[in-house]
Amino acid sequence: MARQSALRKERPQKESPQAPATAQDLDRLIHERMRLGLVSALAVNDSLTFSDLKRLLQTTDGNLSVHARKLEDAGYIACAKSFDNRMPRTDYRLTAAGRRALERYLSHMEALIQAARER
Amino acid sequence: MHAHAMDHLRYIRETMEGAASFTAVPGFGGIAMGATALFAALVAAEQPTPQRWLVVWVVEGCLALVIGVVAMIRKARSVNVSLFSRPGQKFALGLAPPMLAAALLTVVLYNQNMVVLLPGIWLLLYGVGVVAAGTYSVKVVPAMGFCFMLLGAAALLAPAGWGNWLLAAGFGGLQTVFGIIIARRYGG
Numbered sequence: 001m002a003r004q005s006a007l008r009k010e011r012p013q014k015e016s017p018q019a020p021a022t023a024q025d026l027d028r029l030i031h032e033r034m035r036l037g038l039v040s041a042l043a044v045n046d047s048l049t050f051s052d053l054k055r056l057l058q059t060t061d062g063n064l065s066v067h068a069r070k071l072e073d074a075g076y077i078a079c080a081k082s083f084d085n086r087m088p089r090t091d092y093r094l095t096a097a098g099r100r101a102l103e104r105y106l107s108h109m110e111a112l113i114q115a116a117r118e119r
Numbered sequence: 120m121h122a123h124a125m126d127h128l129r130y131i132r133e134t135m136e137g138a139a140s141f142t143a144v145p146g147f148g149g150i151a152m153g154a155t156a157l158f159a160a161l162v163a164a165e166q167p168t169p170q171r172w173l174v175v176w177v178v179e180g181c182l183a184l185v186i187g188v189v190a191m192i193r194k195a196r197s198v199n200v201s202l203f204s205r206p207g208q209k210f211a212l213g214l215a216p217p218m219l220a221a222a223l224l225t226v227v228l229y230n231q232n233m234v235v236l237l238p239g240i241w242l243l244l245y246g247v248g249v250v251a252a253g254t255y256s257v258k259v260v261p262a263m264g265f266c267f268m269l270l271g272a273a274a275l276l277a278p279a280g281w282g283n284w285l286l287a288a289g290f291g292g293l294q295t296v297f298g299i300i301i302a303r304r305y306g307g
Contacts, residue, residue, distance in 0.1 A: 116121035
């Protein structure tokens with residue numbers, strides 16, 4: 001229950017494309033650095049294993065699992081479990097929703113920088 | 120907020136560069152390099168002296184280098200990746216040291232009249248370079264490197280007369296086979 005309410009808080013807010021970019025418009029779900037790294041790494045690969053991501057992001061099993069689960073619950077990434085020589089293997093890939101969220105996030109960041117320069 | 124946003128964009132770029140494979144390894148370039156190497160092996164086999172044999176293979180090496188670089192530039196443009204991205208830099212850093220070592224050993228062994236060792240050393244060091252560079256590329260690239268290393272080891276242990284044909288098998292055969300695989304699976 002607590003996790004669900006935490007997730008609700010982190011769900012992306014609906015955006016208005018015409019509205020000026022503000023820090024509040026940011027997708028809080030991928031604004032967190034570890035999740036942003038996870039989504040960025042998956043954006044340039046068809047899929048990555050749990051071990052690949054752990055090595056790339058230099059994090060622990062627990063930390064990666066927690067953040068991957070949040071992105072999975074939001075539909076931003078998809079996970080497939082299988083066995084490789086009897087060893088469990090987890091593959092992650094970015095979903096279309098996740099790719100759109102990253103693109104939206106990048107646009108927001110660029111808009112924020114632009115707005116700060118014009119000030 | 121401006122600095123924060125810049126920092127986030129930098130982090131995204133660095134993560135993407137670190138996670139990306141270097142996919143500009145050219146398959147068609149590999150096929151062309153293989154074809155010229157097979158031709159070079161036939162020409163080299165007809166040479167009366169070790170010096171002239173060496174000249175043929177050195178010319179082939181330079182030609183293959185030019186073909187490889189041009190094909191890589193073309194493929195990088197077609198798949199819209201920069202040759203100077205971090206994976207591209209790592210690829211070059213993996214490949215260059217064994218290639219330089221091979222060039223130096225060629226001069227040294229020629230001066231010592233030990234040309235007979237060159238096929239094994241070239242194949243072995245090219246394999247080492249491809250394995251090292253392939254760490255940052257698609258998985259078939261290091262696999263190709265290991266095959267070159269095996270062939271290099273075989274050339275060092277095999278009778279001297281086999282050297283030219285093992286070079287043909289490696290720089291001609293292996294390069295062509297893996298070139299076809301890379302071209303078919305990884306877009307040219």
